[in-house]
Amino acid sequence: MLGELIENYKLKHRKSEERFKKANQFQIKGGSHNIRLFAPFPFYDVHSNGSKVTDIDGNTYIDFWQGHFGNVLGHNPRVVLDVLLDYFQQGQGLATGFPSHYQKELAELILKRIGGDKIRFTTSGTLSTMYAILLAKAFTKRELVMKVGGGWHGAQPFVLKGISVYKNGLNQIESAGLSSELDSTTIMTKFNDVEDLKEKFNTFGERTACLIIEPFIGAGGFIFAQKEYLKKARELTNQYNAVLIFDEVVSGFRFHAGGVQSLYGIKPDLSVFGKAIGGGMPVSAVAGKGELMELCNPEIGFERIVKFEGGTFSAHPASMLAGVTFLKYLIEHEKEIYPKIGLLGAKVRKEIEEIFSTYGFFVKCTGGDDTITKNSSIVGVHFVKKNVERIIYPEEVWNPEVCDFELREKIFKLSMLDEGFYIFHGYGAISAAHTEDEIQASLDAVERIAKKWTKYKLVNVNG
Numbered sequence: 001m002l003g004e005l006i007e008n009y010k011l012k013h014r015k016s017e018e019r020f021k022k023a024n025q026f027q028i029k030g031g032s033h034n035i036r037l038f039a040p041f042p043f044y045d046v047h048s049n050g051s052k053v054t055d056i057d058g059n060t061y062i063d064f065w066q067g068h069f070g071n072v073l074g075h076n077p078r079v080v081l082d083v084l085l086d087y088f089q090q091g092q093g094l095a096t097g098f099p100s101h102y103q104k105e106l107a108e109l110i111l112k113r114i115g116g117d118k119i120r121f122t123t124s125g126t127l128s129t130m131y132a133i134l135l136a137k138a139f140t141k142r143e144l145v146m147k148v149g150g151g152w153h154g155a156q157p158f159v160l161k162g163i164s165v166y167k168n169g170l171n172q173i174e175s176a177g178l179s180s181e182l183d184s185t186t187i188m189t190k191f192n193d194v195e196d197l198k199e200k201f202n203t204f205g206e207r208t209a210c211l212i213i214e215p216f217i218g219a220g221g222f223i224f225a226q227k228e229y230l231k232k233a234r235e236l237t238n239q240y241n242a243v244l245i246f247d248e249v250v251s252g253f254r255f256h257a258g259g260v261q262s263l264y265g266i267k268p269d270l271s272v273f274g275k276a277i278g279g280g281m282p283v284s285a286v287a288g289k290g291e292l293m294e295l296c297n298p299e300i301g302f303e304r305i306v307k308f309e310g311g312t313f314s315a316h317p318a319s320m321l322a323g324v325t326f327l328k329y330l331i332e333h334e335k336e337i338y339p340k341i342g343l344l345g346a347k348v349r350k351e352i353e354e355i356f357s358t359y360g361f362f363v364k365c366t367g368g369d370d371t372i373t374k375n376s377s378i379v380g381v382h383f384v385k386k387n388v389e390r391i392i393y394p395e396e397v398w399n400p401e402v403c404d405f406e407l408r409e410k411i412f413k414l415s416m417l418d419e420g421f422y423i424f425h426g427y428g429a430i431s432a433a434h435t436e437d438e439i440q441a442s443l444d445a446v447e448r449i450a451k452k453w454t455k456y457k458l459v460n461v462n463g
Contacts, residue, residue: 001456005414006040015056016043035424038413048075050433053422062421062438064428069218069250069378070275072330072337074433080279083325084318093318102320106277109327110287113258114271117290120308121283121315125249125274126154128284129212131308132270133158135292136210136243138306144204146211146242148191150220150394153212153247153272162188164219166398191217192225192392194232205240210270215260218250220394222380222425224369230266237269243292249274249284253327254429255342255373257334263373279326281319337432342375344430344439349379351443352427359450362387365427381426383407412449419445 010017020041023030029037036042043055051074054060066074073079087093107119122128133145145158149170153159157178162170171188179185187204190196191213201208211233215225237244246268251260253276261268270288277283286293286308294300296308313319330337349365356363362385367378382391383404396402408426416423421442430439 050074069429074431100317103315106323116287118293119287128272129153130156140209142209144208146187152219161186201236208242210243212245216251221397222367244268257331279322281322338375341377345377377430379427415449
């Protein structure tokens with residue numbers, strides 16, 4: 001069946017295949033971001049607008065990838081584009097090397113929404129998590145970094161451990177070229193497991209600089225942290241004088257016009273934001289307590305300063321303007337945007353489970369938790385090998401004895417592409433640009449796929 005899907009895909013994407021072969025001569029796997037380069041080859045987009053993307057072969061897809069889940073308003077929203085076009089027509093917008101006055105506006109917007117003291121911008125979530133950890137290590141004068149299994153905080157050397165490689169848990173170093181000390185300086189704990197967190201702090205707490213955690217874990221399975229778990233994380237980091245870092249690159253401004261931390265009522269010491277805060281432009285940020293952020297200040301002295309310098313394109317003027325425009329719109333229209341896409345998210349999660357169950361498949365959808373918010377527009381689909389009530393640990397997502405990753409990321413992905421939908425992690429993110437008809441069409445496609453799979457006698461459980 002996979003072979004048939006690949007052949008169908010190749011037939012529809014001849015120009016993309018040719019482009020891929022040429023790109024492969026100059027780039028590794030024909031691109032610069034591995035998760036975009038799916039097998040047998042990616043399609044190349046020429047036009048993206050709202051809910052849709054059109055490739056160089058003329059195929060149009062309803063897209064649930066949406067800029068790595070950051071495009072809350074859909075692709076290229078006019079509210080941002082029009083402001084940028086006007087800025088460029090004034091002969092402004094490219095990098096100058098001077099501080100853009102728009103960064104003050106963006107800084108103020110974000111800090112008011114999260115209640116932080118100070119903020120500094122850079123260009124990627126990877127850099128921001130690295131800088132946040134540097135600040136924590138400098139502030140505490142400690143070496144150990146604690147993170148959860150399944151937590152993805154970018155390709156930076158403090159945290160390239162325990163992401164997706166499952167071998168008796170999520171504990172493996174996942175990149176060559178790292179310091180041999182990483183295995184002993186990065187401490188793994190289990191997401192949503194209060195007892196394991198207590199045990200790890202009991203053992204390593206006095207030497208731990210920080211605990212970095214996604215309150216809504218992204219690559220680890222679209223799972224909300226349980227309130228009791230985050231409360232214990234806050235309690236333990238306070239007890240052991242460690243820095244609590246929330247990585248909100250995915251969750252920031254995704255469920256409401258602010259950080260998910262405010263939905264929990266838990267304030268970390270540092271927060272990391274990205275994706276949505278740039279309005280489609282490259283922006284990330286570290287924000288939090290003044291005493292921690294002050295370590296960036298060059299006047300603090302050589303022995304204490306953290307070289308959080310920012311980078312050439314940090315606070316890029318066009319990026320700052322896009323971020324200000326986008327966040328202002330989200331804040332002003334919060335009550336209409338988030339409930340709408342949240343209802344659609346809940347509908348998709350419920351009905352996908354029901355559809356697959358009808359045809360003999362055990363499927364669990366993640367991305368929602370009514371105890372945290374009813375406005376989650378994110379949907380993860382997991383083909384489970386046994387009927388579990390719910391998925392709350394990344395270890396379940398990555399354990400091949402529990403979830404069929406190959407079925408989700410190869411067969412289901414290509415099946416949905418064949419139907420005209422681009423999905424990620426089994427479905428992805430619903431934007432304000434998606435219509436109810438498009439959502440229903442995606443569910444109809446899921447039903448056609450499930451029905452077809454039974455004819456192929458393809459099952460993921462004892463059915």
